[in-house]
Amino acid sequence: MKTRTLFAAGMLACGILAAQPSVAQDDLTLEFVVWNYSLETIQDNVKQFEAANPGIKVKVTDYTWPDYQDSLVLRFRGDTPTDVIYGGQDWLPAWGAAGFIAQLDSVAPAGAVDELKKDIAGFALTDVTYKDKVYGLPYYADTISFIYNKKILADAGIAVPTTWEEVTAAAEKLKAGGMEHPIVYEYNQELPNFYDAFVAQAYGRGAELFDKDLNPLFADPNNEAFKQLQWIADAYSKGLVQSETHESKIIPAMNTGAHAFTIVYTYVLAALNNTADQPRAGEFALAPMPGSTHSTLGFAKSYVVTAKAAADPARGEAAWKFVNFMAGKPYTVAKRWAVEKGLGFGQLPLFQDKDVIDAWGKWADVKALGDQAAIAKAGTYTEYSSVWSAYFRPLLAKAMVGEASVEQTMKDGADRWNQLKEQFANR
Amino acid sequence: MWTIKRFPALWLLPALLPVALMTLYPVAYAFWTSLHSVMLLFPGEPFVGLDNYKRVVSSNYFHDALRNSLVFTLLAAPLVVIIGTLIALFLQRRFFGSQVVRSIVLLPWVLPGAISAVLWIWVFHPSFGVLNGVLRDLHLIDSSIPWLTSPRLALVSVVIAHVWTQIPFAVVLLMAALSGINSETLEAAAIDCRSALKRFRYIVFPEIKAMIVVLIVYNALTAFTSYDLVYAMTGGGPGTATTLLSFQIWRESFSMYDFGSGSAVAFIVVAISAVLIVAITRALPSDLFGE
Numbered sequence: 001m002k003t004r005t006l007f008a009a010g011m012l013a014c015g016i017l018a019a020q021p022s023v024a025q026d027d028l029t030l031e032f033v034v035w036n037y038s039l040e041t042i043q044d045n046v047k048q049f050e051a052a053n054p055g056i057k058v059k060v061t062d063y064t065w066p067d068y069q070d071s072l073v074l075r076f077r078g079d080t081p082t083d084v085i086y087g088g089q090d091w092l093p094a095w096g097a098a099g100f101i102a103q104l105d106s107v108a109p110a111g112a113v114d115e116l117k118k119d120i121a122g123f124a125l126t127d128v129t130y131k132d133k134v135y136g137l138p139y140y141a142d143t144i145s146f147i148y149n150k151k152i153l154a155d156a157g158i159a160v161p162t163t164w165e166e167v168t169a170a171a172e173k174l175k176a177g178g179m180e181h182p183i184v185y186e187y188n189q190e191l192p193n194f195y196d197a198f199v200a201q202a203y204g205r206g207a208e209l210f211d212k213d214l215n216p217l218f219a220d221p222n223n224e225a226f227k228q229l230q231w232i233a234d235a236y237s238k239g240l241v242q243s244e245t246h247e248s249k250i251i252p253a254m255n256t257g258a259h260a261f262t263i264v265y266t267y268v269l270a271a272l273n274n275t276a277d278q279p280r281a282g283e284f285a286l287a288p289m290p291g292s293t294h295s296t297l298g299f300a301k302s303y304v305v306t307a308k309a310a311a312d313p314a315r316g317e318a319a320w321k322f323v324n325f326m327a328g329k330p331y332t333v334a335k336r337w338a339v340e341k342g343l344g345f346g347q348l349p350l351f352q353d354k355d356v357i358d359a360w361g362k363w364a365d366v367k368a369l370g371d372q373a374a375i376a377k378a379g380t381y382t383e384y385s386s387v388w389s390a391y392f393r394p395l396l397a398k399a400m401v402g403e404a405s406v407e408q409t410m411k412d413g414a415d416r417w418n419q420l421k422e423q424f425a426n427r
Numbered sequence: 428m429w430t431i432k433r434f435p436a437l438w439l440l441p442a443l444l445p446v447a448l449m450t451l452y453p454v455a456y457a458f459w460t461s462l463h464s465v466m467l468l469f470p471g472e473p474f475v476g477l478d479n480y481k482r483v484v485s486s487n488y489f490h491d492a493l494r495n496s497l498v499f500t501l502l503a504a505p506l507v508v509i510i511g512t513l514i515a516l517f518l519q520r521r522f523f524g525s526q527v528v529r530s531i532v533l534l535p536w537v538l539p540g541a542i543s544a545v546l547w548i549w550v551f552h553p554s555f556g557v558l559n560g561v562l563r564d565l566h567l568i569d570s571s572i573p574w575l576t577s578p579r580l581a582l583v584s585v586v587i588a589h590v591w592t593q594i595p596f597a598v599v600l601l602m603a604a605l606s607g608i609n610s611e612t613l614e615a616a617a618i619d620c621r622s623a624l625k626r627f628r629y630i631v632f633p634e635i636k637a638m639i640v641v642l643i644v645y646n647a648l649t650a651f652t653s654y655d656l657v658y659a660m661t662g663g664g665p666g667t668a669t670t671l672l673s674f675q676i677w678r679e680s681f682s683m684y685d686f687g688s689g690s691a692v693a694f695i696v697v698a699i700s701a702v703l704i705v706a707i708t709r710a711l712p713s714d715l716f717g718e
Contacts, residue, residue, distance in 0.1 A: 066662065070681035073467065077686075094684070098467045180570050181553075187576060190662035242553055243576035245662070253554055383468055390682035394488075398666030403578050427469045 028318050029057040030083040030309070033072065036062040038341055045333050049325045056318045058084075066190050069386070076100045076306075083319050087136045087304035089127035089379065090192050090386045095304075096130040097383040102310030103133035107320040116328055123378035124300035124346030136302025137327035138346030140337055143298045143376045144193070144200035145266040145286040152179075152260045152283070164205070164231045164290045167261060171240040174260055181242035183235060184253050184262045188245040189397040195389045196379065197263050198396060200297035202228045203377055204289030210380045214421060216414040219407075224291070226410055232400045247271075255280045266369065270342025273363035286368055298376030300346050303327050344373070384420040391416050461690035468684055479691035483679070489692070491667035492675040493699075496651055499586060499671060500703070503650040506590045508642050511597025512635075516627070518598065519605050536595035544659030547588040551575050575661055578668035585657050585669050592656060593649060597642050604638035605631070640711045647703050652696065672696050 034042055039062055046058045063071040069091055075082050076098070087101065095101045104113045113134050117125060124141035128134055148160060156174060161167040171182035188194055199209065207224030208217055218225040235241050244250045247264050251271050254262055255278045272284040288294035303326050305319040326333045331350055337343040338350060339359040350356050351370065360366050392413045399409040461479055463472045483489050518529050535543065550557050551574035562568045574584045608631065616630045632639075654673040657663070663670035663678070670678075672692060680689030 070677070073681050073684065077467070094468060098684075187665065188662055189664045189666070239570075242571075243573065243665070245548075245575075249552075256554060258554065387468065387683050387685075390678065394664065394667055394670070397664050398578075401576070401578055401665050403666045403668070424468065 027055055027057050028314060029059055030315070030318055030322055031061065031081045032058050032322070033061045033063070033075065033082055033085045035065045035068040035086060037065070041336070041340065045326065045336070049322060052325065053318075053321055056321065058322060066188070069192065079308075081308070082306050083309035083315060084322055085304050085306060086139060087128070087302045088192060089299050089301070090196075090381050090389060092128065092135055092302070092304070093130045093381055093383045094386050096133075096135055099307055101135055102305050102307045102316075103130075103135055104137070104305065104320070104323070105133065106310045107305050107316035108324070109320075112320075112324070112328075119329075119331075119348050120346045121298075121348055121373070123298035123376055126378040127300040127381070128302045128346075136300075136304040137323055138300045138334070139303050139327060140267075140334070140343040141298065141300035141346035142344035143266050143296050143372055144197055144263060144289075145269065145296065145372065146204070146289050147254075147262050147264060147269055147272065147284055147286050149254065149257070149260045149280070149283050150285050151280075152257070160287045161261075161290055162288070162294075163292070164201070164228065167290055168231070168235060168238075168240070171235070171261065172238070175238075175240060179258065179260065181240065181258070182260045183241045184244055184250050184259045185232075185241050185400075186245075186247060186250060186262075186264060187243035187397065187400070189393040191246070192386070192389060193265065194393050195396065196297055196299065198228065198232075199225075199379055200289060201232075201263060201291075203295040203297055204228075204291030204293065206291060206293040206295065214380070214382060216417045219410040219414040221407070226406065229396065229399055229409065230406045233402060233406055236401050251278065254284065266344060266364075266372070267342045270360075270363045286364065286372070288368075288372065293375070294372075295375045295377050296372060297379055298373065299379060382421075382424075384424050388413075388417050388420050457690045457693055460686050461694050463687055465686040465690075466684055467686075475687065479687040480695070483688050483691045483695070488667060488670065488675060488678075489672075492670045492672045495582060495667070495670055496672045496699075498582065499589070499653065499657075500647050500650040502583075502586045503589050503593070503653075504643055504646040506586070507593045507597050507646045508639055510590065511594050511642065512601055512639070514594065515598045515601035515605055516631075518602060532598055533595045535592050536599075538592070540592065540655035541659045543588060543592050544656050547584075547591070547656075548575065548660055551584050576665050578665050581661050581665060581668045585660050588660060589650065589653055589656055593646060597646070600638055600642060601635060604635040608634045636711075640708065643711065644704055644707050647707055648700055651700055651703060672699075 032046065039060075042060060042062075046060055050057060068086070069088070072082075072085060072091075072095075074080075076095075085101075087095070092101070096103075116137060117134060120128075120138060121141060124138050125134075127141075128136040128138065152174070153160060153170070156170075156177060158170045158173060159166075161170050167183075174182040186194065186197060199207075202209065202218075202225035205224035205228055207228065209223075209225050210216055217223050220226060232241075242253070242259065244253055247268050250262055250264055251268065253259060254272055257280055266286065269284060269286055272278060273281045275281040289296040303323045305316065305323060309319045310316045327347075331345070331347045334345045334347050335350055335353060335356060338345050338356045342360065342363060357366055360369065395404065395409045395412055398404040399406050462474060462476060464475045464479070465472050514532060518525065518532065538546070549555065551559075553559060553571040553573050553576070556571075556574070558574065559568070559571045562572070572580065574580050612630060613626075616626045620626050620629075652673050653671060654677070657669055657671055658674055658677075661669040663674045673696065676689050676692045676696065678689075679692055680686050
C-alpha cells in the first residue's frame with residue numbers, strides 16, 4: 001500500500017513538473033543590483049526594457065546607499081548571482097582589479113563602446129575607465145555644489161560668497177543676527193561622498209591632492225586641501241555648522257529657513273526647489289564653489305556588467321542589451337533621469353536637448369550648471385582608493401569636530417595612502 | 428534492535444549535522460581566515476600566523492573601538508537590569524490599565540533595531556528632535572544640543588537608545604521571576620517590615636538573584652556585540668566616538684576589504700566576551716550556578 005502511494009505521489013510530481021509552461025524556462029533573468037534612489041523609476045525603466053526585449057527578464061535588488069558597497073562585496077564574495085550593477089567611480093578600479101567586473105568590450109558588439117565613448121564627458125569617461133578599458137556607461141554624472149538661500153542672503157544684505165573666508169564672514173553675520181547654524185554639512189563618515197564633498201571644496205581652492213605619480217600632497221600645510229580641512233574645523237569650532245547625516249535630511253533642514261549654506265550633490269538643488277513639497281522652493285541657488293579656481297568634483301555613477309555575467313555568452317549579451325538600453329543611444333533613460341529627477345548626465349548630446357533645458361530651468365540656472373560642469377575635475381581613484389577612503393573618512397570626521405588635529409589627520413591619511421600604494425605595487 | 432540506547436550517536440546525527448554545518452564550519456572558517464591574509468585586492472591567501480591579530484591590536488581604531496565597547500557595555504548592561512527591575516516591580520502591582528501599560532512597555536521589544544534607530548534619530552535630531560524641543564520649551568537650553576554629532580554626547584545617546592530596546596526583555600524575565608515568589612512570604616514580610624527597600628533587599632532580591640545574574644550576562648554580551656542600532660544611528664561616528672568592536676569587524680572586512688583582519692577582530696571579541704562572562708558570574712555568585 002505504502003509503495004503504491006509513493007509511486008502515485010512520484011507520478012503526480014512528475015506530471016506537475018512536465019505541465020509547467022515552457023516559456024518561463026526560455027526566459028533569461030538578469031540580476032540587477034542598485035542603490036535605492038527612486039526605485040519606482042528604476043522598476044519602470046526595467047519594465048520598458050523587458051517589453052522591448054522579449055525573453056529577457058530583469059530582477060532588481062536594492063540596497064541603501066550607505067550599505068551598497070559593503071553589500072556588493074558580500075555578494076561578490078558569496079558568489080550571489082549578480083549580472084548588472086550600479087558602479088561608483090571610487091570602487092570601480094578595486095572591483096576591476098579584484099576581477100569582479102568586466103570591461104564592456106567583452107560583452108558589446110565590436111566598436112559599440114568606442115562609438116558611445118565619443119559622447120561621454122571627459123570626467124565621466126575617466127570615472128568609468130580602468131587601465132584604459134571602459135567598464136561602465138554613465139547612469140548619471142554630476143558635480144558637488146555650493147548651494148545657498150538667495151532670500152536669506154538678500155534679506156541680510158550679504159553678497160554671494162566667492163571664497164571660503166567670505167563664507168565664514170557671511171555665516172558669522174547671520175549667526176550674529178540670530179541664525180543658530182548658518183551652514184548645514186552632510187556629516188556621515190560612512191558615506192563615500194563624505195570624502196568627495198571635501199575634495200570638491202578643496203578643488204574650489206585649486207588643490208591638488210596627489211601628484212602625477214600618485215604621491216599624496218595634502219599633508220603639506222600649504223596645500224589647499226589642508227587649508228580647507230582647517231577651515232571646516234574652524235567653522236565647527238565657531239558653532240557655524242549643523243551636521244546632518246544624509247542629503248534627505250538636508251532638504252527639509254534647508255527648507256526650515258534656519259540655514260543659508262550647504263554643500264551637496266547638485267541634483268539635491270532640484271529637490272530643494274521642488275514646489276510640490278518644499279515650502280521654500282525657489283529660494284535656493286548654486287554658486288561657484290568658493291575659492292580661487294571655483295572648480296569642483298565631477299563624478300559618474302555607471303551601469304557595470306559583472307565578470308560572472310560576461311563569462312556566459314548568452315548572459316553577457318543580455319547584460320549588454322540592458323546596459324545599452326539604460327545608458328546608450330538615444331539616451332532616453334538618461335534623459336528621463338535628468339528631466340524627472342534633475343540628475344546630471346555624462347552623455348554630452350543631452351546638454352542640447354530642449355526638454356532637459358526646459359526641465360532644469362525650473363530649479364536651476366542652466367548656464368551656471370553648465371559653467372560648473374565645464375570646470376569640474378575628476379577625482380583620483382586607484383585600486384586601493386576606496387580602502388583608503390574608508391580609513392581616511394573617520395579621521396576627517398574627527399578633525400572636523402576638533403577631536404584630532406588637522407596636521408595629524410593629514411599625516412595619518414598620507415601615511416596610509418603610501419602604505420597601500422606600496423602594498424599594491426608589491427602584490 | 429534499532430533502539431536509541433544502542434546507537435545514541437547515530438540517532439543524534441540528523442540534529443548534529445546541521446548544527447555542525449551552520450555553526451562549527453563558519454566559526455572554523457573564520458578562524459582559518461584570521462590566520463591568513465585574505466584581502467580582496469591581492470591574489471592568494473597566504474598563511475600569516477598571528478600577523479592579522481598584531482596589526483589589528485596595534486591600530487588606533489582598535490583601541491578606540493575597544494574602549495567604546497567596554498564603556499558601552501559597562502553603562503548599558505547595569506542600566507537595563509536596574510531599570511528593568513524597577514519597571515517589573517511596578518508592573519507587578521494591579522492598577523487600572525495595568526494590562527495596557529504592560530503591553531506598551533513590551534513595544535520596543537518587537538521593533539527591529541533599524542526602526543528603533545530611526546525613531547531615536549528623530550528624538551535626538553538637532554532641529555526637529557523631540558528632546559531638544561522639550562528642553563527648549565522648558566527654557567533649559569537656548570541652542571540645540573547636537574546629541575548625535577558631538578563626540579562627547581553621541582555615545583551616551585546610543586547607550587540610551589540601546590537600553591530602551593533591551594528593557595522589555597529584562598522586564599518579562601524579571602516579572603516571571605517575581606511571580607515565582609511565594610505570596611505568603613511576601614504577605615508575612617509586609618506585616619513584619621514597613622520598609623519596602625528592606626523587603627526588596629532581604630526577601631525579593633534573593634529570590635530573583637539568579638535571574639539578575641542571567642540578565643547581566645546576557646545584556647553584557649548583547650551590548651558588547653551590539654551593531655545594528657549603533658550603525659544606523661551614527662555609523663560609528665562622529666570620528667570613532669561610537670565605533671564598537673562589532674562595527675570594526677564589518678569595517679575591516681567590507682570597507683577595507685581585509686577579511687583576515689576582520690576575522691581577527693571577531694575572534695578577539697569572542698575572547699573578550701568569554702572573559703566578561705566568567706568575570707560577571709564570579710563577581711555575582713548565584714544559586715543558579717551553584718550546586
